[in-house]
Amino acid sequence: MYSNMKITINGNIREFSYESMTADELVIELKLTGKRFAIERNGEIMPKGLFKQFIINDGDYLEIVGAVGGG
Amino acid sequence: MADKFEMNKDELIIAGRPFQSRLLVGTGKYRDFKETRSAIDKSGSQIVTVAIRRTNIGQNENEQSLIDFLPTKEFTYLPNTAGCYSADDAIRTLHLARELLDGHNLVKLEVLGDPKTLYPNVVETLKAAAVLIKDGFDVMVYTSDDPIIAKQLEDLGCCAIMPLASLIGSGMGILNPWNLEIIIDTLSVPVIVDAGVGTASDAAIAMELGCDGVLMNTAIANAQNPIMMAGAMKKAIEAGREAFLAGRMPKKLYSASPSSPLSGLIN
Numbered sequence: 050m051y052s053n054m055k056i057t058i059n060g061n062i063r064e065f066s067y068e069s070m071t072a073d074e075l076v077i078e079l080k081l082t083g084k085r086f087a088i089e090r091n092g093e094i095m096p097k098g099l100f101k102q103f104i105i106n107d108g109d110y111l112e113i114v115g116a117v118g119g120g
Numbered sequence: 121m122a123d124k125f126e127m128n129k130d131e132l133i134i135a136g137r138p139f140q141s142r143l144l145v146g147t148g149k150y151r152d153f154k155e156t157r158s159a160i161d162k163s164g165s166q167i168v169t170v171a172i173r174r175t176n177i178g179q180n181e182n183e184q185s186l187i188d189f190l191p192t193k194e195f196t197y198l199p200n201t202a203g204c205y206s207a208d209d210a211i212r213t214l215h216l217a218r219e220l221l222d223g224h225n226l227v228k229l230e231v232l233g234d235p236k237t238l239y240p241n242v243v244e245t246l247k248a249a250a251v252l253i254k255d256g257f258d259v260m261v262y263t264s265d266d267p268i269i270a271k272q273l274e275d276l277g278c279c280a281i282m283p284l285a286s287l288i289g290s291g292m293g294i295l296n297p298w299n300l301e302i303i304i305d306t307l308s309v310p311v312i313v314d315a316g317v318g319t320a321s322d323a324a325i326a327m328e329l330g331c332d333g334v335l336m337n338t339a340i341a342n343a344q345n346p347i348m349m350a351g352a353m354k355k356a357i358e359a360g361r362e363a364f365l366a367g368r369m370p371k372k373l374y375s376a377s378p379s380s381p382l383s384g385l386i387n
Contacts, residue, residue: 118146118150120169
């Protein structure tokens with residue numbers, strides 16, 4: 050009984066065939082494995098150490114950031 | 121004093137971290153990551169600033185990133201809050217940066233006040249600095265060249281005060297050496313000129329004034345030959361520092377004191 054979940058990632062709505070997913074699963078879905086990034090969910094930072102436990106739900110609002118060139 | 125001084129021990133200490141280079145560089149505006157790396161190598165810099173931005177989702181998995189070219193083991197990262205116009209945005213950005221960089225807490229706080237001039241908003245900067253220090257960050261702070269604000273930022277616990285020489289990206293050089301001198305005289309923490317340096321002599325002047333370091337990006341990245349300019353900046357920083365430590369001769373309009381002996385002139 051899968052219903053799609055919609056989450057907002059960096060301002061864009063993305064759909065996934067999950068009811069909910071862990072942060073770890075999301076990282077795999079987004080092909081971010083091995084990259085340096087940080088995730089904020091609904092305004093709160095998700096510590097990397099807790100990605101396995103952290104559940105992302107339908108309607109969540111995520112910001113995923115990395116380091117880029119800057120002065 | 122100066123004669124007992126060993127140049128090789130002249131370290132810049134920021135929040136207990138020793139650095140041999142007094143040139144700090146940004147990583148923006150280069151043609152590509154390869155040029156970024158070459159210029160930074162040539163500059164001898166150990167501290168590099170980076171911006172925190174949304175990651176491209178769904179990009180090529182093998183696409184290289186800045187960190188691939190500037191490994192965090194080789195350089196001290198200084199994540200900045202460029203583009204933030206409020207204390208809240210800056211605080212949020214640096215919390216993300218600390219998570220991104222596995223707990224690294226040395227950061228550059230800048231809160232801008234106007235997109236046209238990029239002049240700092242010191243009221244928001246003071247607010248953000250207080251919160252970030254309470255949250256355990258070592259805060260290097262970009263500010264105006266106002267000596268009172270600089271002192272207030274030091275009193276809050278900022279580990280380095282970084283006044284502008286002139287506006288970000290302007291290359292106008294040091295517009296108010298007198299204010300910088302007051303800031304240097306007044307503060308105990310390192311004073312690092314940040315923004316406005318255009319060419320090597322600007323960097324040398326900052327160091328001759330007694331600044332502890334200079335942070336620059338555009339002066340190198342937008343030079344016709346960035347890698348050559350990076351080398352010029354390294355030398356300028358070193359020359360300016362040595363000249364400061366050596367102690368310059370006093371300025372006189374004229375001295376009637378020629379450098380050659382007055383005796384033994386041929387008739």
